[in-house]
Amino acid sequence: MRYAKDIALFVRNKSAFIGIDVHLDSWSMCIHCDGEVVETSHITSDYSRLKNLLKGYASAREIRLVYEAGLSGFWLYRRLSADGVVERVTI
Helix, strand or coil, X not given: CECCCCHHHHHECCEEEEXXXXXXXXXXXXXXXXXXXXXXXXXXXXXXXXXXXXXXXXXXXXXEEEEECCCCXXXXXXXXXXXXXXXXXXX
């Protein structure tokens, strides 16, 4: 669900923070910027779908991701790191 009418305009030159609940079959995400929830999303565990979602935030100064390390999280870390995405994995 989108909470901002124009996400690219809302996040322009700001930091966007994305929390991901990583599961084997699906990911739940909450995107936060400037003290507000911008969007919530639930997608299948597909890296290309995540990258597609991140494209909508290209106008942000930075995009930071955080998610909990688990059996299904380490490959995601390697892929995001290789693509230059700033992330934080928690335990």
